Amino acid sequence: MDAPQLTVGEFSRLTHLTVKTLHHYHEVGVLTPADVDPVTGYRRYALDQVEPALLVRRLRGVGMPVPQVRAVLAADDARRQALIAAHLDDLRHELARTAAAVTDLQTLLTGDARTVVITIRDVPDLPCVLATEDVARDDITAWCAATYPRLFAAAGRLGGAGGPAGALYPGPWFADGGGRVTAFVPLAGPRPGADVVPGSRYAVALHAGPFTDLDRTYAALGADVAAHGTGTDDPVREIYLITPGDVTDPAGLRTEVCWPLTPQGRQDTGKDPSCP
Amino acid sequence: MDAPQLTVGEFSRLTHLTVKTLHHYHEVGVLTPADVDPVTGYRRYALDQVEPALLVRRLRGVGMPVPQVRAVLAADDARRQALIAAHLDDLRHELARTAAAVTDLQTLLTGDARTVVITIRDVPDLPCVLATEDVARDDITAWCAATYPRLFAAAGRLGGAGGPAGALYPGPWFADGGGRVTAFVPLAGPRPGADVVPGSRYAVALHAGPFTDLDRTYAALGADVAAHGTGTDDPVREIYLITPGDVTDPAGLRTEVCWPLTPQGRQDTGKDPSCP
DNA sequence: TTGCTCCTCACGTCACGTGAGGTGGC
DNA sequence: TTGCTCCTCACGTCACGTGAGGTGGC
Numbered sequence: 001m002d003a004p005q006l007t008v009g010e011f012s013r014l015t016h017l018t019v020k021t022l023h024h025y026h027e028v029g030v031l032t033p034a035d036v037d038p039v040t041g042y043r044r045y046a047l048d049q050v051e052p053a054l055l056v057r058r059l060r061g062v063g064m065p066v067p068q069v070r071a072v073l074a075a076d077d078a079r080r081q082a083l084i085a086a087h088l089d090d091l092r093h094e095l096a097r098t099a100a101a102v103t104d105l106q107t108l109l110t111g112d113a114r115t116v117v118i119t120i121r122d123v124p125d126l127p128c129v130l131a132t133e134d135v136a137r138d139d140i141t142a143w144c145a146a147t148y149p150r151l152f153a154a155a156g157r158l159g160g161a162g163g164p165a166g167a168l169y170p171g172p173w174f175a176d177g178g179g180r181v182t183a184f185v186p187l188a189g190p191r192p193g194a195d196v197v198p199g200s201r202y203a204v205a206l207h208a209g210p211f212t213d214l215d216r217t218y219a220a221l222g223a224d225v226a227a228h229g230t231g232t233d234d235p236v237r238e239i240y241l242i243t244p245g246d247v248t249d250p251a252g253l254r255t256e257v258c259w260p261l262t263p264q265g266r267q268d269t270g271k272d273p274s275c276p
Numbered sequence: 277m278d279a280p281q282l283t284v285g286e287f288s289r290l291t292h293l294t295v296k297t298l299h300h301y302h303e304v305g306v307l308t309p310a311d312v313d314p315v316t317g318y319r320r321y322a323l324d325q326v327e328p329a330l331l332v333r334r335l336r337g338v339g340m341p342v343p344q345v346r347a348v349l350a351a352d353d354a355r356r357q358a359l360i361a362a363h364l365d366d367l368r369h370e371l372a373r374t375a376a377a378v379t380d381l382q383t384l385l386t387g388d389a390r391t392v393v394i395t396i397r398d399v400p401d402l403p404c405v406l407a408t409e410d411v412a413r414d415d416i417t418a419w420c421a422a423t424y425p426r427l428f429a430a431a432g433r434l435g436g437a438g439g440p441a442g443a444l445y446p447g448p449w450f451a452d453g454g455g456r457v458t459a460f461v462p463l464a465g466p467r468p469g470a471d472v473v474p475g476s477r478y479a480v481a482l483h484a485g486p487f488t489d490l491d492r493t494y495a496a497l498g499a500d501v502a503a504h505g506t507g508t509d510d511p512v513r514e515i516y517l518i519t520p521g522d523v524t525d526p527a528g529l530r531t532e533v534c535w536p537l538t539p540q541g542r543q544d545t546g547k548d549p550s551c552p
Numbered sequence: 553t554t555g556c557t558c559c560t561c562a563c564g565t566c567a568c569g570t571g572a573g574g575t576g577g578c
Numbered sequence: 579t580t581g582c583t584c585c586t587c588a589c590g591t592c593a594c595g596t597g598a599g600g601t602g603g604c
Contacts, residue, residue, distance in 0.1 A: 091378070218289070
């Protein structure tokens with residue numbers, strides 16, 4: 001007796017996947033019918049394809065991308081567990097990101113911390129250890145998490161860090177959704193042959209809170225500079241006074257945003273609240 | 277003195293929206309530049325467009341669809357609050373859905389409740405109040421929540437309900453992602469002129485747990501029927517023994533799934549555990 | 553034979569991203 | 579004048595959904 005096979009319609013009834021979805025899964029190789037009639041093109045599914053189909057439905061239901069679903073189906077049990085666990089971890093991160101985004105939105109709506117104090121500061125050339133790389137906007141957090149420990153370790157071997165770490169973001173970085181970034185850690189003393197982050201005159205604002213909110217400070221700062229017409233196209237400098245390594249609550253983070261000015265622009269205000 | 281205007285690149289630096297994103301928002305009318313040079317096509321943004329841009333970034337960050345974002349920007353303060361609150365509510369529902377999907381996945385993986393007991397039952401014609409409508413799969417939960425209270429109220433006026441409510445899902449319903457559904461509530465006594473849900477022989481399985489897991493029971497039932505070759509293309513019947521109105525934990529739900537058989541098919545098993 | 557199921561294109565959706573190829577402004 | 583910024587198509591991505599137009603099986 002032949003093992004019974006199912007048409008797409010019947011298979012769809014068992015699995016609650018639409019026919020169009022089954023066509024799609026056939027096309028991309030996620031659920032290939034046990035049999036395809038070479039003349040009519042009719043798809044035939046075997047009963048033992050029902051179980052994988054239920055799994056596919058659930059994996060897609062938790063947002064796993066189709067290529068990963070295919071990988072899960074092809075994997076043995078141990079690897080299957082690992083792939084699924086990894087995706088659930090991605091889900092948790094995504095959830096945390098969304099929660100943070102809701103907080104950001106509410107912060108904006110309630111108008112908390114709207115006052116941004118802008119000071120003018122001349123920053124000298126800074127001997128540093130630094131790293132420059134092409135980084136996409138989406139990868140910047142992971143890149144920083146990997147890079148700064150390395151830089152601090154290197155600085156330690158050269159006499160220790162001489163101040164908070166920072167980074168340089170060229171003008172087009174945000175416009176392009178990524179690009180060349182420079183991360184640096186200043187050295188405690190002058191060091192012959194060390195890299196140097198060039199000084200400049202800056203309009204500086206202190207950003208309190210999560211990085212996702214940085215655009216608020218950028219906006220206030222950039223709008224002020226635009227209104228005065230004294231900006232340049234040099235990179236923006238960020239200085240990380242209190243970092244995710246120092247506090248667990250993102251609300252505790254402190255970052256200085258430094259917008260480059262022409263040397264002939266506004267005068268150094270001397271009194272800089274964040275640099276007493 | 278002219279109010280300073282910003283090029284896309286500059287505006288992008290202030291708002292952290294990419295140039296491509298700003299082009300897109302221009303095209304779809306979310307953020308229209310204050311000025312567009314008629315000859316070069318150059319976009320110019322005003323400083324007071326920075327604030328709406330920050331809002332757009334946050335609304336998109338919490339997943340609000342672009343048309344809704346446009347509506348928020350166009351709305352006055354009260355309506356704006358309402359639209360945002362409504363979306364955050366959508367987000368919460370989506371979150372609950374995902375959490376349930378994770379549970380479903382884990383249930384499948386641990387293999388809990390895999391044993392499905394199948395019985396054969398002859399169901400007689402049933403006098404009912406019923407509602408038939410075209411419903412998409414995504415809308416089915418909301419439709420049921422709206423329809424059953426109405427049906428129970430109607431049954432009450434006709435002498436009360438004579439058993440648990442149910443529904444008929446035609447064969448192609450799942451294949452097509454929706455279609456004509458019939459929801460019914462049986463009447464306590466015979467009632468001249470009342471609608472009748474026609475009886476049939478069914479293979480019946482009791483589904484314990486959330487509706488999102490129903491495919492598991494459909495699969496077991498449909499596979500069994502396919503293996504015996506005694507199925508028909510009549511609608512599947514669901515019977516809601518314990519409904520979301522009865523319990524808060526979806527794990528407590530009890531639903532009978534009835535797969536139609538030919539009258540000459542397998543015999544009524546007589547002893548039906550869920551119908552003592 | 554009727555009507556349902558099945559088939560294959562081909563295009564639409566959503567919110568942008570990715571080049572290609574060309575021009576404007578300092 | 580060079581090089582950067584800006585522009586407009588046109589097409590790609592992702593996971594299907596939506597018809598159109600036609601054929602197979604009971």
